[in-house]
Amino acid sequence: MERLIMLGTGCTEAEICYHSCFAIQKGREYLLVDGGGGSRILTRLKEAQIPLTGIHHIFASCEREDHLLGLVWVIKEIAKLIRDEVFEGELRIYCRPDLADTLRTVCSMVLPKKLTWLFDHRIVFVSVYDGDSRQMMGYETTFFDLHTVRSRQFGFAMTMGNGARLVFAGSEPLNEQCFDYAAGADLLIHEAYCLYSQQETFRAYEKNLGTVRDACELANYLQIPNLLLYSTEEVNLKRRAELYQAEGRLYYKGNIIVPGDLESIEFDDAFQDEADSDARAAGEADGSLMDTLKGLEHLLDAADTLGMGSEDDD
Secondary structure, three states, rough: OOOEEEEEEEEEOOOOOEOOOEEEOOOOOEEEEEEOOOHHHHHHHHHHOOOHHHEEEEOOOOOOHHHHHHHHHHHHHHHHHHOOOOOOOEEEEEEEEEHHHHHHHHHHHHHHHHHHHHOOOOOOOEOOOOOEEEEOOEEEEEEEEOOOOOOEEEEEEEEEEOOEEEOOOOOOOOOHHHHHHOOOEEEEEEEEEEEHHHHHOOOHHHHHEHHHHHHHHHHOOOOOOEEEOOOOOOOOOOHHHHHHHHOOOOOOOOOOEOOOOOOOEEEHOOOOOHHHHHHHHHHHHHHHHHHHHHHHHHHHHHHHHHHOOOOOOO
Protein backbone atom coordinates (compact mmCIF):
# COMPACT_ATOMS: atom_id res chain seq x y z
CA MET A 1 0.00 0.00 0.00
CA GLU A 2 1.22 3.48 -0.91
CA ARG A 3 -0.58 6.38 0.70
CA LEU A 4 -0.19 9.89 2.02
CA ILE A 5 -1.28 10.51 5.63
CA MET A 6 -1.83 14.13 6.66
CA LEU A 7 -0.79 14.43 10.31
CA GLY A 8 -1.41 18.17 10.35
CA THR A 9 -2.76 20.73 7.88
CA GLY A 10 -2.60 24.00 9.82
CA CYS A 11 -0.33 27.04 9.57
CA THR A 12 2.06 28.28 12.26
CA GLU A 13 -0.59 29.85 14.48
CA ALA A 14 -2.98 26.89 14.21
CA GLU A 15 -4.56 25.79 17.48
CA ILE A 16 -7.26 23.35 16.36
CA CYS A 17 -5.34 21.69 13.54
CA TYR A 18 -1.83 20.45 14.09
CA HIS A 19 1.00 22.16 12.22
CA SER A 20 1.48 20.94 8.67
CA CYS A 21 3.34 17.65 8.38
CA PHE A 22 2.62 14.30 6.80
CA ALA A 23 3.77 10.73 6.35
CA ILE A 24 4.17 8.58 3.27
CA GLN A 25 3.41 4.90 3.79
CA LYS A 26 5.02 2.14 1.75
CA GLY A 27 3.81 -1.18 3.04
CA ARG A 28 4.85 -1.29 6.71
CA GLU A 29 7.45 1.45 6.33
CA TYR A 30 6.92 5.19 6.77
CA LEU A 31 8.62 8.42 5.78
CA LEU A 32 7.85 11.38 8.06
CA VAL A 33 8.00 14.83 6.42
CA ASP A 34 8.52 17.48 9.13
CA GLY A 35 7.20 17.07 12.66
CA GLY A 36 5.13 20.11 13.53
CA GLY A 37 5.83 22.18 16.61
CA GLY A 38 5.70 19.90 19.64
CA SER A 39 4.87 16.66 21.43
CA ARG A 40 1.43 16.57 19.82
CA ILE A 41 3.13 14.82 16.91
CA LEU A 42 3.26 11.68 19.05
CA THR A 43 -0.50 11.80 19.56
CA ARG A 44 -1.04 12.35 15.84
CA LEU A 45 1.10 9.33 15.00
CA LYS A 46 -0.89 7.16 17.42
CA GLU A 47 -4.19 8.44 16.02
CA ALA A 48 -2.98 7.65 12.50
CA GLN A 49 -1.89 4.19 13.68
CA ILE A 50 1.68 4.82 12.57
CA PRO A 51 4.05 2.85 14.82
CA LEU A 52 7.32 4.53 15.70
CA THR A 53 9.03 1.23 14.88
CA GLY A 54 7.90 1.73 11.27
CA ILE A 55 9.49 5.18 10.83
CA HIS A 56 12.97 4.70 9.37
CA HIS A 57 13.11 7.87 7.28
CA ILE A 58 12.54 11.54 8.18
CA PHE A 59 12.78 14.58 5.92
CA ALA A 60 13.32 17.89 7.73
CA SER A 61 12.53 20.81 5.44
CA CYS A 62 13.55 23.82 7.57
CA GLU A 63 14.43 25.07 11.05
CA ARG A 64 11.19 26.92 11.80
CA GLU A 65 9.69 25.86 15.11
CA ASP A 66 6.45 24.55 13.63
CA HIS A 67 8.43 22.17 11.40
CA LEU A 68 11.37 21.13 13.56
CA LEU A 69 10.46 20.85 17.24
CA GLY A 70 8.11 17.91 16.81
CA LEU A 71 11.00 15.97 15.30
CA VAL A 72 12.90 16.26 18.58
CA TRP A 73 10.10 14.30 20.28
CA VAL A 74 10.08 11.68 17.53
CA ILE A 75 13.86 11.29 17.71
CA LYS A 76 13.67 10.96 21.50
CA GLU A 77 11.06 8.20 21.38
CA ILE A 78 12.80 6.28 18.60
CA ALA A 79 16.14 6.56 20.44
CA LYS A 80 14.48 4.98 23.49
CA LEU A 81 13.19 2.14 21.32
CA ILE A 82 16.69 1.60 19.91
CA ARG A 83 18.12 1.59 23.44
CA ASP A 84 15.53 -0.99 24.48
CA GLU A 85 16.33 -3.12 21.40
CA VAL A 86 12.80 -2.76 20.03
CA PHE A 87 13.61 -0.66 16.95
CA GLU A 88 15.30 -2.50 14.09
CA GLY A 89 17.79 -0.91 11.70
CA GLU A 90 18.60 2.79 11.40
CA LEU A 91 16.68 6.04 11.55
CA ARG A 92 17.83 8.16 8.59
CA ILE A 93 17.20 11.92 8.73
CA TYR A 94 17.51 13.76 5.41
CA CYS A 95 18.20 17.49 5.53
CA ARG A 96 20.69 20.26 4.71
CA PRO A 97 24.02 19.97 6.59
CA ASP A 98 23.44 23.23 8.49
CA LEU A 99 19.95 22.10 9.47
CA ALA A 100 21.41 18.81 10.72
CA ASP A 101 23.75 20.85 12.92
CA THR A 102 20.77 22.80 14.30
CA LEU A 103 18.79 19.65 15.02
CA ARG A 104 21.78 18.00 16.69
CA THR A 105 22.30 21.09 18.87
CA VAL A 106 18.67 21.25 19.98
CA CYS A 107 18.63 17.53 20.75
CA SER A 108 21.89 17.74 22.71
CA MET A 109 20.41 20.55 24.81
CA VAL A 110 17.21 18.76 25.78
CA LEU A 111 17.89 15.02 25.49
CA PRO A 112 20.17 12.90 27.71
CA LYS A 113 23.50 11.71 26.37
CA LYS A 114 22.37 8.10 26.77
CA LEU A 115 20.11 8.81 23.78
CA THR A 116 22.14 11.29 21.72
CA TRP A 117 25.17 8.98 21.64
CA LEU A 118 23.18 7.06 19.02
CA PHE A 119 23.76 9.90 16.55
CA ASP A 120 25.96 8.72 13.68
CA HIS A 121 25.49 5.12 14.81
CA ARG A 122 21.83 4.13 14.60
CA ILE A 123 20.44 7.64 14.03
CA VAL A 124 22.08 8.89 10.86
CA PHE A 125 21.92 12.39 9.36
CA VAL A 126 21.99 12.28 5.55
CA SER A 127 23.15 15.56 4.04
CA VAL A 128 21.23 16.71 0.95
CA TYR A 129 22.09 19.59 -1.32
CA ASP A 130 20.25 21.60 -3.95
CA GLY A 131 19.68 19.34 -6.95
CA ASP A 132 20.80 16.13 -5.21
CA SER A 133 19.12 12.91 -6.27
CA ARG A 134 19.14 9.84 -4.05
CA GLN A 135 16.92 7.04 -2.77
CA MET A 136 14.64 7.91 0.16
CA MET A 137 12.62 4.94 1.45
CA GLY A 138 13.40 3.24 -1.85
CA TYR A 139 11.94 6.06 -3.95
CA GLU A 140 14.06 8.08 -6.36
CA THR A 141 14.00 11.58 -4.88
CA THR A 142 15.44 14.91 -6.00
CA PHE A 143 15.91 17.55 -3.31
CA PHE A 144 15.90 21.25 -4.12
CA ASP A 145 16.25 24.64 -2.47
CA LEU A 146 12.87 26.37 -2.45
CA HIS A 147 14.44 29.87 -2.36
CA THR A 148 11.99 30.85 0.36
CA VAL A 149 11.87 34.31 1.93
CA ARG A 150 11.25 33.70 5.64
CA SER A 151 13.78 30.93 6.28
CA ARG A 152 15.69 28.58 4.04
CA GLN A 153 13.65 25.52 3.14
CA PHE A 154 14.08 22.47 0.93
CA GLY A 155 11.43 20.58 -1.00
CA PHE A 156 11.61 17.38 -3.02
CA ALA A 157 10.30 15.62 -6.11
CA MET A 158 9.69 11.90 -5.61
CA THR A 159 8.83 9.13 -8.05
CA MET A 160 6.41 6.70 -6.44
CA GLY A 161 6.23 2.95 -6.97
CA ASN A 162 3.50 3.34 -9.60
CA GLY A 163 5.66 5.80 -11.56
CA ALA A 164 3.70 8.88 -10.51
CA ARG A 165 5.65 11.99 -9.45
CA LEU A 166 4.89 13.77 -6.17
CA VAL A 167 6.30 17.24 -5.46
CA PHE A 168 6.48 18.74 -1.97
CA ALA A 169 6.71 22.53 -2.32
CA GLY A 170 7.15 23.62 1.29
CA SER A 171 5.25 26.35 3.13
CA GLU A 172 5.59 29.39 0.85
CA PRO A 173 4.45 29.96 -2.75
CA LEU A 174 6.69 27.98 -5.09
CA ASN A 175 9.51 30.16 -6.40
CA GLU A 176 9.87 30.41 -10.17
CA GLN A 177 13.41 29.02 -9.85
CA CYS A 178 11.83 25.69 -8.83
CA PHE A 179 9.30 25.38 -11.63
CA ASP A 180 11.38 22.85 -13.56
CA TYR A 181 11.26 20.45 -10.61
CA ALA A 182 7.46 20.67 -10.38
CA ALA A 183 6.40 20.90 -14.02
CA GLY A 184 4.44 17.88 -15.15
CA ALA A 185 4.19 16.31 -11.69
CA ASP A 186 1.18 14.14 -10.94
CA LEU A 187 0.59 15.64 -7.48
CA LEU A 188 1.72 18.98 -6.07
CA ILE A 189 1.59 19.48 -2.30
CA HIS A 190 1.39 23.27 -1.91
CA GLU A 191 0.54 25.74 0.83
CA ALA A 192 -2.57 27.90 0.61
CA TYR A 193 -2.71 30.13 3.65
CA CYS A 194 -6.17 31.50 2.87
CA LEU A 195 -8.71 32.28 0.18
CA TYR A 196 -7.65 34.95 -2.30
CA SER A 197 -10.89 36.77 -1.49
CA GLN A 198 -9.70 37.03 2.14
CA GLN A 199 -5.99 37.67 1.64
CA GLU A 200 -6.23 41.25 2.92
CA THR A 201 -7.94 40.05 6.08
CA PHE A 202 -5.25 37.46 6.77
CA ARG A 203 -2.39 39.62 5.40
CA ALA A 204 -1.14 36.69 3.35
CA TYR A 205 1.10 38.63 0.98
CA GLU A 206 2.52 40.69 3.80
CA LYS A 207 3.65 37.40 5.39
CA ASN A 208 5.06 36.05 2.08
CA LEU A 209 2.33 33.42 2.00
CA GLY A 210 0.04 32.36 -0.83
CA THR A 211 -3.65 31.91 -1.46
CA VAL A 212 -5.87 29.30 -3.03
CA ARG A 213 -5.88 31.29 -6.25
CA ASP A 214 -2.08 31.49 -6.36
CA ALA A 215 -1.64 27.74 -5.87
CA CYS A 216 -4.32 26.88 -8.42
CA GLU A 217 -2.97 29.23 -11.07
CA LEU A 218 0.49 27.73 -10.52
CA ALA A 219 -0.76 24.14 -10.86
CA ASN A 220 -2.66 25.11 -13.99
CA TYR A 221 0.42 26.79 -15.49
CA LEU A 222 2.67 23.81 -14.71
CA GLN A 223 0.05 21.35 -16.05
CA ILE A 224 -0.24 19.39 -12.83
CA PRO A 225 -3.50 17.40 -12.67
CA ASN A 226 -3.72 17.00 -8.88
CA LEU A 227 -3.21 19.72 -6.28
CA LEU A 228 -3.21 19.21 -2.51
CA LEU A 229 -3.66 22.39 -0.46
CA TYR A 230 -2.46 22.55 3.13
CA SER A 231 -0.80 24.86 5.71
CA THR A 232 -3.97 26.93 5.99
CA GLU A 233 -5.72 29.29 8.37
CA GLU A 234 -8.40 27.64 10.49
CA VAL A 235 -11.06 30.35 10.80
CA ASN A 236 -12.87 28.65 7.90
CA LEU A 237 -12.04 25.17 9.17
CA LYS A 238 -15.57 23.70 9.24
CA ARG A 239 -16.13 24.57 5.57
CA ARG A 240 -12.51 24.84 4.45
CA ALA A 241 -12.63 22.14 1.78
CA GLU A 242 -15.88 23.46 0.30
CA LEU A 243 -14.75 27.08 0.21
CA TYR A 244 -11.24 26.39 -1.05
CA GLN A 245 -12.46 24.10 -3.81
CA ALA A 246 -15.11 26.62 -4.89
CA GLU A 247 -12.54 29.39 -5.27
CA GLY A 248 -9.98 27.07 -6.80
CA ARG A 249 -12.29 25.99 -9.61
CA LEU A 250 -12.23 29.55 -10.94
CA TYR A 251 -8.53 29.18 -11.77
CA TYR A 252 -7.83 25.46 -12.16
CA LYS A 253 -9.50 22.53 -13.91
CA GLY A 254 -7.69 19.73 -12.12
CA ASN A 255 -8.41 17.76 -8.98
CA ILE A 256 -8.27 19.93 -5.83
CA ILE A 257 -7.64 18.04 -2.58
CA VAL A 258 -8.16 19.89 0.71
CA PRO A 259 -7.58 17.26 3.41
CA GLY A 260 -8.22 17.52 7.11
CA ASP A 261 -5.88 16.34 9.84
CA LEU A 262 -5.49 12.54 9.85
CA GLU A 263 -7.05 12.10 6.41
CA SER A 264 -5.20 9.65 4.20
CA ILE A 265 -5.01 9.50 0.42
CA GLU A 266 -4.14 6.34 -1.46
CA PHE A 267 -1.95 7.30 -4.38
CA ASP A 268 -3.78 5.17 -6.92
CA ASP A 269 -7.00 6.98 -6.02
CA ALA A 270 -5.50 10.46 -5.80
CA PHE A 271 -3.60 10.48 -9.09
CA GLN A 272 -5.65 11.09 -12.18
CA ASP A 273 -4.06 11.83 -15.52
CA GLU A 274 -4.49 15.19 -17.19
CA ALA A 275 -6.71 13.85 -19.95
CA ASP A 276 -9.18 12.46 -17.43
CA SER A 277 -9.09 15.75 -15.54
CA ASP A 278 -9.84 17.79 -18.67
CA ALA A 279 -12.62 15.43 -19.73
CA ARG A 280 -14.21 15.65 -16.31
CA ALA A 281 -13.99 19.42 -16.33
CA ALA A 282 -15.55 19.67 -19.80
CA GLY A 283 -18.33 17.20 -19.02
CA GLU A 284 -19.27 18.98 -15.80
CA ALA A 285 -18.74 22.57 -16.92
CA ASP A 286 -22.31 23.70 -16.34
CA GLY A 287 -22.59 22.04 -12.95
CA SER A 288 -19.19 23.32 -11.88
CA LEU A 289 -20.17 26.86 -12.76
CA MET A 290 -23.28 26.61 -10.61
CA ASP A 291 -21.28 25.08 -7.76
CA THR A 292 -18.74 27.88 -8.02
CA LEU A 293 -21.41 30.57 -7.95
CA LYS A 294 -22.96 28.96 -4.90
CA GLY A 295 -19.55 28.75 -3.32
CA LEU A 296 -18.98 32.44 -3.89
CA GLU A 297 -22.28 33.20 -2.22
CA HIS A 298 -21.06 31.21 0.77
CA LEU A 299 -17.81 33.18 0.73
CA LEU A 300 -19.72 36.43 1.01
CA ASP A 301 -21.71 35.02 3.92
CA ALA A 302 -18.53 33.86 5.62
CA ALA A 303 -16.88 37.24 5.11
CA ASP A 304 -19.67 38.93 7.04
CA THR A 305 -18.91 36.89 10.16
CA LEU A 306 -15.14 36.41 9.74
CA GLY A 307 -12.82 37.78 12.45
CA MET A 308 -9.50 39.34 11.56
CA GLY A 309 -6.50 37.02 11.06
CA SER A 310 -3.86 36.59 13.69
CA GLU A 311 -1.48 39.48 14.16
CA ASP A 312 1.35 37.00 14.71
CA ASP A 313 3.54 36.30 11.71
CA ASP A 314 2.93 32.86 10.21
